[in-house]
Amino acid sequence: MTNIPEKIMIVEGLTDKKQVETVLDDDVLVVCTNGTLGVEKFDEMLEEYDLDHKEVFILVDEDESGFKLRRQLRHELPHAVHIYVSSEYREVATTPFDILATALAGRHINVNPNFLI
Template identity: 55%
Template sequence: MNEYKSEKVIIVEGKSDKKKIAQILRDPVEIICTNGTVSIQKIEEIVDEFDLFHKEVYILADADYAGEKLRKQFKKELPNAIHIYIDKMFREVANTPDYYLALALLSKNFNVNPKFLIQ
């Protein structure tokens, strides 16, 4: 179950994405892994389990076909979710340089560790 309760939730595809994001953030934020593309039923389970209708939800998926598919699935279930995008040249969240990821998170009002804002 969850270690802490947070009003902000970031949904990512993989564990390496979660680890990378967690090191950049300064505040505790729930980070949920989908482990890739999931069914609508699995998305509904995630929404219910983490009570996502009552939280600020952010989707941070890879800039590839699977990531776009995941975004579309969540747009149907959580139309108010805010999407955070990475540049297509990086393709994967895990491969995105820390600096660019920190800027993307900062642009959505996340508190990031300033050491990641130095290029």
């Protein structure tokens, strides 16, 4: 657990993770839930990544499964910062890099400046 960064970002899937990691220029661990998040899996994540003591960001799709996951995480991790993609793009994975970078930078996450307009 000692090598885990202080910033953790929770996303839904691998394509979301890839999209986010492309624009990041910060020491952020991007963790996938792979959609649903049961109690046992959440408890494992909580312990493995020490989520109660980290700066946690939630970035999920603007669809029903994303809303459900966001509600669950809001309840389980009230200290987490929520980042939203525009409903125009609906999914993190399809959000243009410049839009995603701007959203992340707005939450004080360092991004590759080439993606900022």
